[in-house]
Amino acid sequence: MRWLASWESFVRVVEEGSMAAAARRLDCTRAQVSKQVGELEQAFGVRLFERSTRKLVLTPSGEIFYRHALQALDAVDGAELAVRNVDEVPRGVLRVGASAVFGRQCVAPFVPRLLARYPELECELILSDEREDLAEARLDLALRMTRSPPEDAVSRLLLVLRRVICASPAYLAAHGRPQLPADLTAHQCFSHLLSDGGVWRLRDGQGDEIEVPIHSRLRFNDIGSTLDAVRAGQGIAILPTYLCGDALARGELETLLDVYEPQVDFGRNLYACYLPGRGRLPAVRAFLDEFQAWLSPEPPWERYGRGG
């Protein structure tokens, strides 16, 4: 039995809804597909499809296998692509989208390294806080912080971002250091207009979430400005470490309430998103590989600024 071909047949049956339709799509016979699926079931010792009705329904085992099979076939395809494209030098213009602050802070410093590595590559970095459509914006790749990456795109989790509560030493000296989340209510805490709606949600080490209503007389929709205000000693804020890591390292800022992990609506995940065909482009693959290498084992902004 051609093992992987059987997996592909099985996956196709699930997608097409019947063996006959899958056979048509695969340009082979119903008998072949039926036999391949039957042999998979025999090999695994489980039923993949219910047989009590003509309407094909996956069994629980079938569902599990379907998901794993997709992943495995994707890995196989990726391997084939990688080896076939190894001699293709990334060239041309790569259009990368990112949010304004993250783009300026993290992607922009990275891109020169990429371009140094691939002399025939050019890059257009499109910074925007709007979730523009990848096709409409003609983006080859978008870096998104979100809980729900675009459904028409391939999304690859690159990194889990960290956020910390921080203030300047001067502010803390003048106003005292909050010891508990509730203490924050007595402090000037900057609100993110776009995300927290005046309530900070902090998760403690046990996974419990504490909500702290905060008030601030100064509110920003640009976290770069929030950073500036915090550094100026005007208050406390939740900031991503990619933004404030340097200031922390230099001692310009200090973190507080470290046991608590700030939660934000759009979550902690940084995704690389690209339209299905774009994954083949050497430039996209080079960007992803180099960017991930750059982020490993931890991002540059986390590599410094460590301490007790």
Add this chain to the structure above:
Amino acid sequence: MRWLASWESFVRVVEEGSMAAAARRLDCTRAQVSKQVGELEQAFGVRLFERSTRKLVLTPSGEIFYRHALQALDAVDGAELAVRNVDEVPRGVLRVGASAVFGRQCVAPFVPRLLARYPELECELILSDEREDLAEARLDLALRMTRSPPEDAVSRLLLVLRRVICASPAYLAAHGRPQLPADLTAHQCFSHLLSDGGVWRLRDGQGDEIEVPIHSRLRFNDIGSTLDAVRAGQGIAILPTYLCGDALARGELETLLDVYEPQVDFGRNLYACYLPGRGRLPAVRAFLDEFQAWLSPEPPWERYGRGG
């Protein structure tokens, strides 16, 4: 051509260093392996091995394909395991080996969570600093910090461990805070009998490695004792964060020379090792999945103790 079988042959050739050795290991003929690799090369249109010398050397394409092939084969194996074991509840006794300190500090606190999740599972945690043979010690799974996991076992990288240079605030107040690696020579630095031989190797942010001869009048082969001595203000040591993270969080210890990353002989990698058949056991898979989830996105001992 049996596609995946060819991939497996190719991977085996890389691992064994020759087609003849791979054929022996695969219990087939040199001609089969040679043909399979040749057909891969034909299919991909690239050379995977250099042919100019009998000594097998991977081409750049071969290296890329090797890494992707491993991943793909692992995904395929994972799919097969997942579908075969879908109905199997982890039960029985799982014997896990780990080093003494890491086991007590990290694995022991984790195991109750695993057992709570799987009521029919029992666990024997075998702590030892000796690299006992998995078969002889009847271990289902061993957690190893090493550069060279056992060759007869499947080894899965779980985590990159961090080590920091630290001392108590009292020690630093009394003796001053080293600003450069060379300053360490004037300090009481605890040596690891088993690893550093009296020389600390520190890597700076540019990847350069600095060697610092240190001396200590007190030497340990047990890093738990080293921790105790450091906390008692007796000196400076390199300690893994899984051991000293709590003390750092409580302010009992402080890190220093944070820009430098300590290097140790056995490296930074934590592997889960198991004999080839054991990977199928539901208990082993449950342990690995739960342990990795527990470690994600970062281990508990790194989740605290953050700051500038």
Add this chain to the structure above:
DNA sequence: CGCATTTGTCAATGATTCGTTGACGTAATG
């Protein structure tokens, strides 16, 4: 309800693929 079409399965069979054998040339080793 009856009929036509579609679907899924099975056995038989021819087509295709695969692994081995034996030979050969080359490299490495003692």
Add this chain to the structure above:
DNA sequence: CATTACGTCAACGAATCATTGACAAATGCG
């Protein structure tokens, strides 16, 4: 220099695979 090991190739038998045709059951349509 002799021997052993290795990698490759062609030929061939063994093994596997896909199709065909038949059959029963389900579905859709008039």
